[in-house]
Amino acid sequence: MVYGQLERYTLVITEKPDAASRIAAALDIEGKAEKVLENGVPYYLAKRKKRIVVVPALGHLYTIASKNNGYPVFDYQWVPLYVAKRGEAYIRKCLKVISTLAKHADEFIDACDYDIEGSIIGYTILKYACGEKEKTAQRMKYSTLTKDELERAFEERLPQLDFALVEAGLTRHEVDWLYGINLSRALTAAAKNYSGKYAMLSTGRVQGPTLNFLVSREKSIGCFVPTPYWSIKAEVEIDGVVFESPYVKRVIETKAEAEALINSCKDKVGIVTKVEKEDFIQKPPVPFDLGSLQFEAYHVFGYTPMRTAQVAQRLYLDALISYPRTSSQKLPAAIGYHAILKGLERSSVYSKLTQLLLAKPELKPVEGEKDDPAHPAIYPTGNMPERTLNIDEKNIWDLVVRRFMSAFGDAAIWQNGTVTLSINGNLFTLNGQQVLSKGWLHFYEPYVQAKGKLLPNVRERQEVSVRRVVLEAKFTNPPPRYNPSSLLRKMEEENIGTKATRAGIIQTLYNRKYICGESIIVTELGFEVVDILKKYCPTVISVELTRELEEKMENIQRKKETKENVLQHVIGLLCSVTEHIKENEQAMGASLSQALQKEILAAKSIGECPICRDGRLIVLRSKKTGKRFVGCTNHFVGSCKTAFPLPQKGLLKSTGKICATCGFPSVQVQCKGRRPWRLCLNPKCPTKENAK
Amino acid sequence: MKKMKCRICQKDATEGDFCSLHAEAYANIVKKYEVWRKALKICWKEYLSEIAQHSLTGKWAKETARYLLNDEEKQDVKQN
Numbered sequence: 182m183v184y185g186q187l188e189r190y191t192l193v194i195t196e197k198p199d200a201a202s203r204i205a206a207a208l209d210i211e212g213k214a215e216k217v218l219e220n221g222v223p224y225y226l227a228k229r230k231k232r233i234v235v236v237p238a239l240g241h242l243y244t245i246a247s248k249n250n251g252y253p254v255f256d257y258q259w260v261p262l263y264v265a266k267r268g269e270a271y272i273r274k275c276l277k278v279i280s281t282l283a284k285h286a287d288e289f290i291d292a293c294d295y296d297i298e299g300s301i302i303g304y305t306i307l308k309y310a311c312g313e314k315e316k317t318a319q320r321m322k323y324s325t326l327t328k329d330e331l332e333r334a335f336e337e338r339l340p341q342l343d344f345a346l347v348e349a350g351l352t353r354h355e356v357d358w359l360y361g362i363n364l365s366r367a368l369t370a371a372a373k374n375y376s377g378k379y380a381m382l383s384t385g386r387v388q389g390p391t392l393n394f395l396v397s398r399e400k401s402i403g404c405f406v407p408t409p410y411w412s413i414k415a416e417v418e419i420d421g422v423v424f425e426s427p428y429v430k431r432v433i434e435t436k437a438e439a440e441a442l443i444n445s446c447k448d449k450v451g452i453v454t455k456v457e458k459e460d461f462i463q464k465p466p467v468p469f470d471l472g473s474l475q476f477e478a479y480h481v482f483g484y485t486p487m488r489t490a491q492v493a494q495r496l497y498l499d500a501l502i503s504y505p506r507t508s509s510q511k512l513p514a515a516i517g518y519h520a521i522l523k524g525l526e527r528s529s530v531y532s533k534l535t536q537l538l539l540a541k542p543e544l545k546p547v548e549g550e551k552d553d554p555a556h557p558a559i560y561p562t563g564n565m566p567e568r569t570l571n572i573d574e575k576n577i578w579d580l581v582v583r584r585f586m587s588a589f590g591d592a593a594i595w596q597n598g599t600v601t602l603s604i605n606g607n608l609f610t611l612n613g614q615q616v617l618s619k620g621w622l623h624f625y626e627p628y629v630q631a632k633g634k635l636l637p638n639v640r641e642r643q644e645v646s647v648r649r650v651v652l653e654a655k656f657t658n659p660p661p662r663y664n665p666s667s668l669l670r671k672m673e674e675e676n677i678g679t680k681a682t683r684a685g686i687i688q689t690l691y692n693r694k695y696i697c698g699e700s701i702i703v704t705e706l707g708f709e710v711v712d713i714l715k716k717y718c719p720t721v722i723s724v725e726l727t728r729e730l731e732e733k734m735e736n737i738q739r740k741k742e743t744k745e746n747v748l749q750h751v752i753g754l755l756c757s758v759t760e761h762i763k764e765n766e767q768a769m770g771a772s773l774s775q776a777l778q779k780e781i782l783a784a785k786s787i788g789e790c791p792i793c794r795d796g797r798l799i800v801l802r803s804k805k806t807g808k809r810f811v812g813c814t815n816h817f818v819g820s821c822k823t824a825f826p827l828p829q830k831g832l833l834k835s836t837g838k839i840c841a842t843c844g845f846p847s848v849q850v851q852c853k854g855r856r857p858w859r860l861c862l863n864p865k866c867p868t869k870e871n872a873k
Numbered sequence: 874m875k876k877m878k879c880r881i882c883q884k885d886a887t888e889g890d891f892c893s894l895h896a897e898a899y900a901n902i903v904k905k906y907e908v909w910r911k912a913l914k915i916c917w918k919e920y921l922s923e924i925a926q927h928s929l930t931g932k933w934a935k936e937t938a939r940y941l942l943n944d945e946e947k948q949d950v951k952q953n
Contacts (some may be wrong), residue, residue, distance in 0.1 A: 404898040405931035406905040406924055409912045435912050656929050 192286035201237035375770025467549030468558035479666030510549025524563020590621030709776035788846030
């Protein structure tokens with residue numbers, strides 16, 4: 182065993198193996214740390230003034246577990262992850278190696294990420310695996326995994342852990358655990374006690390209010406009644422080019438008024454009454470914090486917030502970008518703008534762009550208002566990739582690099598132009614926009630529209646020919662559905678959850694089948710859970726209460742509140758909530774079981790029955806022959822006998838789509854060794870006739 | 874006391890004849906009728922039939938409009 186042969190050493194604990202390898206290499210005097218594998222667990226030996234052993238965790242190695250089953254439960258303790266969860270044998274090995282290494286160390290450094298989660302990971306390992314070394318351990322604080330910064334963070338390490346951050350983190354974990362375990366057990370038990378069937382149901386401190394936003398939006402969409410309106414546009418010809426010119430009043434409320442306007446413009450020429458031009462300045466966008474990076478990546482590449490966070494984390498571990506879980510939109514000069522740009526200059530893609538910035542007399546970035554005491558905004562480190570990046574990594578890295586460069590760019594100058602035309606006294610407008618000076622758009626061009634619409638060259642009192650005036654009947658639209666990105670933004674606006682947890686909470690809503698689709702639809706089960714929470718424990722979906730708790734926990738970090746106070750408040754609240762739930766368990770169970778049944782049916786369903794339009798089509802098996810076929814659920818109540826034959830081989834999957842020719846639902850059939858094919862259920866579908 | 878059921882979906886009625894969702898949809902339908910009447914000079918029945926098949930109408934508003942239309946037709950039959 183290598184550690185036995187060493188003199189006393191400094192034990193550095195990191196959050197992930199990649200970080201351990203980078204930290205060890207950065208701290209080793211020759212830049213070559215030795216990797217040791219013990220029982221499959223890696224750690225690294227580095228030489229500096231003193232021997233250093235760098236050992237990684239694998240994220241959280243400890244978690245909270247209850248001492249008993251059922252609910253309410255307020256008795257808990259921090260335990261190794263392998264005690265609380267099955268299949269975590271590797272964690273046991275990991276903790277054993279850390280504990281043994283700790284015995285021979287005389288100095289401890291927590292080098293986990295400097296945020297709430299990192300602080301908890303380091304704290305629990307030092308406390309439980311290293312024998313209460315959290316009291317004497319020192320703390321490395323860094324925002325990138327570059328050699329220079331890691332060396333600086335080691336030499337200038339903080340004398341102790343950030344206990345306020347640890348306390349805030351422990352409180353957050355314990356509060357969320359208390360909410361989650363009590364409410365989820367209550368929902369699951371209610372459904373199980375009523376139907377006898379087990380189904381995992383969950384809700385939580387942030388999950389409940391988030392689902393409630395979605396339900397409220399779903400209700401607005403479901404109860405929406407569109408209203409009619411009309412809009413008018415003239416097609417005018419200027420110098421042989423046709424332009425569309427909308428009527429100044431964009432919404433005309435009555436058909437009569439719209440028709441009168443059309444008649445009034447008939448066979449008339451247009452006269453230019455006004456030509457206006459105005460310049461405006463567009464400042465560069467502020468540097469990325471995690472939320473804005475997730476929003477932009479969804480907008481530009483369609484990546485979910487979860488996917489973006491995972492890719493950004495990989496880029497951070499490769500030392501290509503700074504720590505991504507930040508709320509800051511600021512780029513302090515200490516990060517070394519010049520060195521980063523010089524680093525990026527080595528890339529053929531960015532060299533010309535960086536040269537433009539490096540030629541500037543002063544480098545001063547635009548910054549946003551949001552700040553984070555632990556980390557700056559997300560920025561590229563200036564390092565080049567040491568391996569081939571996959572497409573997601575390339576995209577996110579490029580986005581971060583270009584956004585960083587844009588922050589140092591000049592403002593873009595645009596010119597807005599408006600031409601007003603009179604057609605028999607009715608005013609129409611032509612709008613155009615062009616870039617006078619690209620400024621920062623030059624750096625961010627792939628992700629921003631830098632081309633405008635040019636206006637025709639006209640003068641006042643000039644006559645223009647009107648080709649036709651068009652009346653368009655329109656209707657108001659329902660409010661848009663949330664998507665993962667806009668929902669994340671809503672959570673940010675409402676200040677519920679943290680930058681590190683929001684994307685995961687949205688994913689949990691999908692996993693629990695409370696929501697589905699990229700354009701989010703709330704399922705019957707999701708509705709039922711919110712209805713039940715609203716009815717029996719409205720406080721747990723109250724945004725105000727969730728926000729109030731967030732503030733209390735932020736105050737722990739600011740040393741204005743204590744963990745004990747917050748926990749006492751939460752336990753008091755949960756006591757009365759669970760008591761009320763127990764009293765109404767029967768009614769809750771009935772509603773949840775019904776919703777679960779509907780959900781199971783919906784998952785099996787191929788689509789609406791095209792004959793009775795009331796039942797759902799599902800795959801059934803004939804009792805006589807054992808052959809499978811599609812039948813309507815109303816067959817069970819005797820009101821619909823619709824049935825369609827199915828191929829007897831292959832895996833069937835609902836496409837969720839209807840046949841474009843006959844409107845019947847279709848399924849996808851997948852046979853081994855063959856490409857999947859789509860089958861319209863209608864045996865008399867014209868497409869099948871054509872194929873004969 | 875037996876709870877009133879929603880006339881459309883048979884869930885517990887919260888307001889009058891409807892559950893909370895269909896009640897909200899009904900309130901919207903009534904509120905928007907004035908706008909439709911002014912815009913297109915149509916009667917209540919024509920309005921219901923328009924919104925019942927409109928692609929932008931929400932599913933509960935559609936169900937409520939269809940229910941109201943059926944109700945109107947039943948009343949017409951009774952009167953005749």
